[in-house]
Amino acid sequence: MQGSVNPFEIKSSLKRYPFSKKDLLQAWDSADELLLEHLSSLDLRDKSILILEDQFGALSCALECLNPVTYSDSYVSCRATALNSEGRILATSDLSKLTGLFDLVLMRIPRNMSYFEDLLCRLSHLLQPSSQVICTYMIKHQANLSFQLLEKLIGPTRTSLAKKKARLIFAQFQRSPTPSPFPLHISFPNFSIPFVNHSNLFSREGLDVGTRFLLEHIPSGNYKTILDLGCANGIIGIKAKQLNSATKIICTDDSSMAIQSAHTNYRNYFPDEGQFVWTNCYEDQEPESIDLVICNPPFHQGNTLSDRVALQMFANSKKVLVRGGTLRVIGNRHLQYPGILKRIFGNSQIVATNSKFVIVDACKSV
Numbered sequence: 001m002q003g004s005v006n007p008f009e010i011k012s013s014l015k016r017y018p019f020s021k022k023d024l025l026q027a028w029d030s031a032d033e034l035l036l037e038h039l040s041s042l043d044l045r046d047k048s049i050l051i052l053e054d055q056f057g058a059l060s061c062a063l064e065c066l067n068p069v070t071y072s073d074s075y076v077s078c079r080a081t082a083l084n085s086e087g088r089i090l091a092t093s094d095l096s097k098l099t100g101l102f103d104l105v106l107m108r109i110p111r112n113m114s115y116f117e118d119l120l121c122r123l124s125h126l127l128q129p130s131s132q133v134i135c136t137y138m139i140k141h142q143a144n145l146s147f148q149l150l151e152k153l154i155g156p157t158r159t160s161l162a163k164k165k166a167r168l169i170f171a172q173f174q175r176s177p178t179p180s181p182f183p184l185h186i187s188f189p190n191f192s193i194p195f196v197n198h199s200n201l202f203s204r205e206g207l208d209v210g211t212r213f214l215l216e217h218i219p220s221g222n223y224k225t226i227l228d229l230g231c232a233n234g235i236i237g238i239k240a241k242q243l244n245s246a247t248k249i250i251c252t253d254d255s256s257m258a259i260q261s262a263h264t265n266y267r268n269y270f271p272d273e274g275q276f277v278w279t280n281c282y283e284d285q286e287p288e289s290i291d292l293v294i295c296n297p298p299f300h301q302g303n304t305l306s307d308r309v310a311l312q313m314f315a316n317s318k319k320v321l322v323r324g325g326t327l328r329v330i331g332n333r334h335l336q337y338p339g340i341l342k343r344i345f346g347n348s349q350i351v352a353t354n355s356k357f358v359i360v361d362a363c364k365s366v
C-alpha cells in the first residue's frame with residue numbers, strides 16, 4: 001500500500017465525545033489505521049459488513065460508502081459516531097437488532113473478555129463459512145484469552161505483522177453457532193433475588209470490594225429522588241430504594257447492557273417503574289431535580305486511566321442536585337476525591353474510610 005492513496009482514510013475532523021477544546025486526545029489510534037490500510041487492498045463491493053466496538057466512529061465513518069452496520073454498547077461511542085458522521089451513521093446498542101448473515105466483521109477487541117466472548121457467541125449466529133472476522137488491537141492491551149476465544153468460537157486464526165504497536169487477527173468462520181453464557185444470574189449476601197448481569201458490566205461475576213463498602217453507607221432520609229450515577233447492575237439504587245421506600249430511583253450508565261441489567265434487577269425487586277437513562281454521565285438533564293446522587297465513578301475511559309468521566313459526573317451532579325442536596329462518592333484513597341469535590345462544591349466531608357477506600361459527601365450550597 002505504500003505510496004498509494006487509501007480509499008478508507010480516517011476523517012481528519014474526527015473528534016472524541018464529549019467534544020471539548022481542552023481534550024486534545026486523538027479520536028483514533030494505529031489499530032484503526034492498520035485495519036483500514038488492510039481493507040484498502042480488498043474488494044469490498046457488495047459485502048455485508050458489521051463493525052463492532054468502534055470507539056469514536058473512525059472505522060464507521062471511513063467505511064461509510066460501504067453501508068456497514070455498526071454496533072456498540074457505549075452511549076459515548078454511539079453518540080460520537082453519530083456526530084462525527086453528521087448524523088448519517090446511527091449505531092445500534094441492541095444486539096437483538098443484528099440479524100441476517102455478514103460477510104465481514106470488523107472489531108476492535110474490547111478490554112473486557114467476558115464481553116468479547118459474549119459478542120463472539122452472538123456473532124457465531126450471524127456468520128456463514130465464507131465469513132471473515134478481522135480484529136484489531138493495540139498490542140499493549142492484548143489479552144492472550146482473545147486468541148483462545150476466537151479459535152474456539154469463530155475458527156483458526158492468523159495475525160498480521162505489527163505496525164505502530166497495533167496488530168490484526170484474522171479468523172475464518174468454521175465453527176457452529178454457540179449460545180452465549182450471558183447474562184449471568186448472581187446471588188449476593190443480603191439480597192433475596194439473584195441479579196441478572198450482562199457481559200459488559202463492571203464486576204459482572206461478583207460484588208466489587210468498593211461497592212460492598214459503599215452498600216454499608218447508603219443513607220436513609222427525606223429524599224424525593226435518588227440518582228445511582230454509573231449504576232452497572234443497579235445494586236446501589238436497589239439498596240437505596242430498600243432504605244427509602246417512597247423515593248423515586250433513577251439509574252444511569254454509559255453501557256446499554258448496564259441499563260438493561262439495572263432495569264431487569266429493579267423490576268425483580270420493586271413494583272414501581274424507576275427511571276433508567278442511557279447517557280454520558282448525567283449530561284443535559286433537568287437542573288435541581290435530584291436530592292441525593294450516589295456514585296462509584298470509573299477511573300478509566302476505555303483502556304486509558306483518566307479522571308475525565310469522574311470529573312464530568314461530579315459537575316453534572318452539582319447541576320442536577322437541588323440546593324442542599326448531596327453527592328456521595330466512593331473512590332480509592334489515592335484518587336484524591338475529597339480535594340476534587342471541595343474544589344467543585346466548595347465543601348467536602350469524609351463519611352467513612354477503610355484501608356483502600358474513602359467515602360465522601362459534597363453538598364450543593366443552599
Ligand SMILES: C[S@@+](CC[C@H](N)C(=O)[O-])C[C@H]1O[C@@H](n2cnc3c(N)ncnc32)[C@H](O)[C@@H]1O
Binds near residue numbers: 208230253
Ligand atoms: C466503578 S463502576 C460502578 C458500578 C456500580 N455503581 C457499583 O458501584 O458497583 C462505574 C460505572 O460507570 C459507568 N460509566 C463509565 N463511563 C461512563 C460515562 N461516561 N457515563 C455514565 N456511566 C459511565 C460504567 O459503565 C460502570 O458501570
